[in-house]
Amino acid sequence: MATRITRLLGIQHPIVQAGMSWASSSAALPAAVSNAGALGVLAAGPLRLQDFGRTLDELAGATDKPYAVNIPLYRPQAAQLLDAMVDRKVPVVIASQGGPRAHLQRFRDYGAVWIQVVSTLEHAKKAADAGVDALVVVGGEAGGHPPANEVSTLVTVRRVLQEVQIPVIAGGGVADGWGIAALLALGADAVQLGTRFLLTEEATVHANYKAAVLAADVHDTVLVGRRSLPVRGIRNAFAQAIFDAERDQLAQEDYDLLFKKSTLKQAALDGDVEWGKVELGQSAGLVSRIAPAAMVVAQLVRELAQASARLHTMTAPHS
Numbered sequence: 273m274a275t276r277i278t279r280l281l282g283i284q285h286p287i288v289q290a291g292m293s294w295a296s297s298s299a300a301l302p303a304a305v306s307n308a309g310a311l312g313v314l315a316a317g318p319l320r321l322q323d324f325g326r327t328l329d330e331l332a333g334a335t336d337k338p339y340a341v342n343i344p345l346y347r348p349q350a351a352q353l354l355d356a357m358v359d360r361k362v363p364v365v366i367a368s369q370g371g372p373r374a375h376l377q378r379f380r381d382y383g384a385v386w387i388q389v390v391s392t393l394e395h396a397k398k399a400a401d402a403g404v405d406a407l408v409v410v411g412g413e414a415g416g417h418p419p420a421n422e423v424s425t426l427v428t429v430r431r432v433l434q435e436v437q438i439p440v441i442a443g444g445g446v447a448d449g450w451g452i453a454a455l456l457a458l459g460a461d462a463v464q465l466g467t468r469f470l471l472t473e474e475a476t477v478h479a480n481y482k483a484a485v486l487a488a489d490v491h492d493t494v495l496v497g498r499r500s501l502p503v504r505g506i507r508n509a510f511a512q513a514i515f516d517a518e519r520d521q522l523a524q525e526d527y528d529l530l531f532k533k534s535t536l537k538q539a540a541l542d543g544d545v546e547w548g549k550v551e552l553g554q555s556a557g558l559v560s561r562i563a564p565a566a567m568v569v570a571q572l573v574r575e576l577a578q579a580s581a582r583l584h585t586m587t588a589p590h591s
């Protein structure tokens with residue numbers, strides 16, 4: 273299947289493994305996904321500068337296919353991480369949480385592709401105006417940081433496509449080839465999946481984390497932290513403490529302390545799935561097993577072909 277994104281990135285399938293802090297912060301998952309013909313994404317978020325350089329070298333040594341690095345631009349160390357990416361000529365940058373304008377030129381100079389993550393029409397337009405090559409557009413079902421207004425993927429992506437001309441990678445709530453077909457039919461050029469790739473052998477999160485994602489159904493996630501930077505996570509003791517704080521109208525300072533005390537690292541590294549932030553999307557309820565990433569990509573491609581064939585038979589003239 274050829275789309276504007278497969279051509280722009282030089283990948284075989286219109287499928288992107290979403291950058292996920294901790295889960296895709298070592299080379300294993302992105303290398304396996306890229307080697308399977310989709311786009312693997314290393315999440316730089318939690319990495320210290322010295323570990324980042326080493327991990328980038330590992331990833332470049334583990335695949336000769338295109339891969340990307342997801343970088344949250346608000347991080348204090350972002351400037352040094354970007355320098356390391358330029359030094360190593362990382363082929364694809366997927367930037368989130370910060371404006372791209374100041375950084376684009378030096379990535380352009382060596383031929384990199386710059387993709388910006390957005391979750392609202394306003395940010396999509398701003399990024400397109402700044403001159404990015406493509407967008408990742410994420411809707412309300414997504415794990416991590418969906419739009420605070422929770423407008424769904426189906427609606428957010430379609431709205432962005434009405435206004436923006438550059439290629440769009442859509443995501444949030446997709447865990448199988450049927451979901452991919454749906455968003456391609458909507459007008460997206462590729463689809464990004466996060467939660468689906470959490471349940472792979474290569475994802476580097478604690479076994480407790482994977483077990484919690486595996487056990488979750490589609491209604492077991494909640495948007496937590498509406499008075500801060502909301503995350504979609506599992507309904508656990510931490511989420512309940514935040515809801516109680518909102519009900520009791522806790523002072524903002526104390527609310528912020530409570531919200532920040534719990535971290536993704538606590539869940540992903542230490543396995544504390546009760547008091548840590550267990551980020552996952554609604555699509556967790558669509559996945560029922562942990563598999564090697566290459567098998568996941570192969571299955572997604574098969575399902576996408578089945579879904580496309582189904583649409584085709586619906587439109588074929590009846591004999």
Ligand SMILES: Cc1cc2nc3c(=O)[nH]c(=O)nc-3n(C[C@H](O)[C@H](O)[C@H](O)COP(=O)(O)O)c2cc1C
Pocket residue numbers: 290291292293295315317342344367368389410413414415416417443444445446464465466467468470551552553554555
């Ligand atoms: C555990 C986890 C960690 C995430 N970390 C990041 C991150 O570091 N940077 C980022 O841009 N998005 C991050 N996200 C969001 C994903 O990139 C992606 O947008 C989202 O998972 C897509 O929705 P889905 O989970 O329904 O597939 C994270 C998501 C999860 C589940």
